[in-house]
Amino acid sequence: MSGLLRDYSPEALARFEREAAERYEAYKAKGLALNMARGKPSPEQLDLSDPLFNLTRNETGVKSSDGWDCRNYGVPFGLEETRSLFGEIMGVGKENVIVCGCSSLNIMYDYVSQAMTHGIAGGEPWLFCRDRKMIALVPGYDRHFKVAEHFGFDFVCVPMTAEGPDMDQLEAAVKDPAVKGMFCVPKYSNPDGVTFSAETVRRLAAMETGAKDFRVIWDMAYTVHDLYDETDELANVFEVAKEYGTEDRFIAVASTSKITFAGAGLSALATSDANIAEIKKRMAVQIIGHDKINQLKHAYFYRNLDDIKAQMRRHAELLRPKFETVQKILDEELTGLGVAQWSKPKGGYFISLDVTTGSAKYVETLCKDCGVVLTPVGATWPLGKDPEDKNIRLAPSYPSVEEIALAAEIVAVAVKLAACRALREGQTG
């Protein structure tokens, strides 16, 4: 007998299911309340940035490096020193950076909103393109999908591979002039943890698009968020794009939400000269300025990329045991059964778990009834609908290692029970 669950004899399968059900009931009796739904930093990670909270004006002064009183109006596009810092993080010069408030989602939303009402680079407002479409990389990040959905885009789904998006499919899809853009997380993607290969980055820069105003929102959410010393490397998209004259195609965003405080960090965008000029023209009308005291404090603490990297190693020390606990438990419980596959990322905030087709929602329900809240199944697909009902995003950052271990065991048992049900019902995946 092979180890695959589908090869089990009926008796063996019944025994396997009974044992899983017994364990499940035992977990359920504990009355747990565990949450693996969102990529939230843990309190211990936030404690790492408390010195930022405690900085006073005696330490930082009130003036930026070029003499602005940060308590007053002015400098709407960000202090020079914070623009430099994000420039280092994002791989561009400070003149190609705008520093904003504490939400990079807000930057992405505003960019699409600007395209809707004013068009991009002289093009027609996207609102007038009645059959506008957005590429959806699947599985992907629900908040990206929701921005596109909010602005009335239809979706063209392109699957993720171990190298990034399936570029053959993507290159074919973007030939349609109604396809206006795509969101992506090119390093440690949400939820897969995939980093786009150099070849993928090159093809994204080189590809022909039907829409002249096609835009890639390059969400560098996890760009310095490595779990190990050996890290994935992402090619500098702006350098590659220059070779093809497509640097206007890319709007990069990043934030310190998972570096300092998720609830009080900084965000920034980086893009080409032409895009910067177009965005500044809008922002000069839109906003008086972003919080400069918070910028000053961040710049005081993080003088350069080395300081950021040192901080990220401290985060990794807290996060690594959690990720490794999940990996170890899934491995012990599920390897060889042929009922699940999961990602083993070297950074980011998620583990992507694929279960038996048609079973993800059932796993979610089993977990919920046991007090374990997962990211809603379907969230990794546009409109919240996973057509195969098989992808589950696990977010192990927030709970303690002990809680994560318990939650992962419950997930594993739920995956087993769901697989048994599927086999009984003939729904093999």
Place this chain on the structure above:
Amino acid sequence: MSGLLRDYSPEALARFEREAAERYEAYKAKGLALNMARGKPSPEQLDLSDPLFNLTRNETGVKSSDGWDCRNYGVPFGLEETRSLFGEIMGVGKENVIVCGCSSLNIMYDYVSQAMTHGIAGGEPWLFCRDRKMIALVPGYDRHFKVAEHFGFDFVCVPMTAEGPDMDQLEAAVKDPAVKGMFCVPKYSNPDGVTFSAETVRRLAAMETGAKDFRVIWDMAYTVHDLYDETDELANVFEVAKEYGTEDRFIAVASTSKITFAGAGLSALATSDANIAEIKKRMAVQIIGHDKINQLKHAYFYRNLDDIKAQMRRHAELLRPKFETVQKILDEELTGLGVAQWSKPKGGYFISLDVTTGSAKYVETLCKDCGVVLTPVGATWPLGKDPEDKNIRLAPSYPSVEEIALAAEIVAVAVKLAACRALREGQTG
């Protein structure tokens, strides 16, 4: 001979002009650099809020009153305590408040942008209304005009009176269904310092509008910004509107930009249940959340409206001498000549100066050549064009009393020189 300059004999006028010119040259020789262009708080005003800068987590803790760790994600619409505080400032309950980042302009822009792409209350997106128009109260605030201009609105100008907008003209103008809304500063208006009378507020609430989705952006920029103990009183627009069933008409905004830090404050919007629900639906897609540590710090410092009022009395002590200096000098220099009129506000940040028709730009140039920068003439009108070229906005908050005195003298002398030129050229105002 009366005191009016236009009644002066040619010889008297020539002598008057010569004296003014001599004084002007003497000022010019000083090589000054004074700025009365924008309503910026002075460094001394900002110092009042330095305790906010210096607050540490040991003092405030990290948790909101309802237990949220303010360093982490969550609470996208504002902490309960900061919503309560703004509710008191704006005259609504906390459930009708959303607290945002540090720019109320951003809130106004985003609201209009939402109307452009999604419409309001089920109406068609405003972008599809090709001949859309906005009421412009004149003189008014340039940044309001610029938001409307950015989104392609034409303007219907309605003059301000001592009671607020000329309501007869306004009621006639809003019958046009293409007129979608207006911005206003109902208390201590920018630049006039006018507070809308109770009758004006009632008529704004009661008036029939051609557009069902007509909206009034109620910019409460100076709502607690009194210079004297005896203050102007603004009627509560939401209470009045309830009587007419028009509470959805009003979108109120406010900020702490001129209470705490202009460069790192809080902003908020207040509106009806229906509008709040519509805006939250958008914001849930747009943003992860605003800076909660800054909210926590503000709430720690300002527990209620009384605390805010105490702080505003300290601001008034710094601002009053500056306003009174300008008033005294304009009075001494210009009263009785019939060449200028100016506002005498009891609060806010501006003095509105009307000079001889066709002379404002010349006054601006004379001042500039003497090192005194004024708000660009025309800024108080849509598209930056004052058709009578007569309104000048003076912003006395930032410079010291000594600098303000000097600047006001230079303005007065420039007004005299410009009036003489106008009389010589037969351009009497």
